[in-house]
Amino acid sequence: MIEFRNLLESLDRNEVAFVIIGGIAATLHGSARLTFDLDIVYERAPDNLERLVAALTPFAPYLRGAPPGLPFRFDVDTLKRGLNFTLTTSDGSLDLLGEVSGIGNYAVARQHSDAAHMFGGTYYFLDLDALIISKRAAGRPKDFEAIAELEAIRDERERST
Numbered sequence: 001m002i003e004f005r006n007l008l009e010s011l012d013r014n015e016v017a018f019v020i021i022g023g024i025a026a027t028l029h030g031s032a033r034l035t036f037d038l039d040i041v042y043e044r045a046p047d048n049l050e051r052l053v054a055a056l057t058p059f060a061p062y063l064r065g066a067p068p069g070l071p072f073r074f075d076v077d078t079l080k081r082g083l084n085f086t087l088t089t090s091d092g093s094l095d096l097l098g099e100v101s102g103i104g105n106y107a108v109a110r111q112h113s114d115a116a117h118m119f120g121g122t123y124y125f126l127d128l129d130a131l132i133i134s135k136r137a138a139g140r141p142k143d144f145e146a147i148a149e150l151e152a153i154r155d156e157r158e159r160s161t
Contacts, residue, residue: 006091007089014051016051018042019124020126041098042097044079044105056074061074102133128157132154
């Protein structure tokens, strides 16, 4: 089970620029689906990479699915050399994405985000339309299942206004 609160609070304390995407964003929009990881798109500016490393190092990030003992250093150089990282941490699974399918990088995701006030901070998450676009672009079976629910939420909101 992911303890996303601890991860989010650490990202907030370290002033990391990121937007919540995926299942937790869907939950923030009212989805009833369960999610077992935290997915974020992060700004790739060098100073933000430093803050990201500072925020996540205490959670012992390691490549998800990699054999135990495989050398892996979670540092700024590693982040610069990659774009997307699927990680395990002491508090659960975490996906760090440099770009969101169908949307783009952090700057674009931030333009298409809503704010949630929780855990004593303000967190940004993909707005409903952007979330649907990203799930459609990802094209996984579980995303297509989620799209129907997200579209129903959007339709209900439109009827209510």
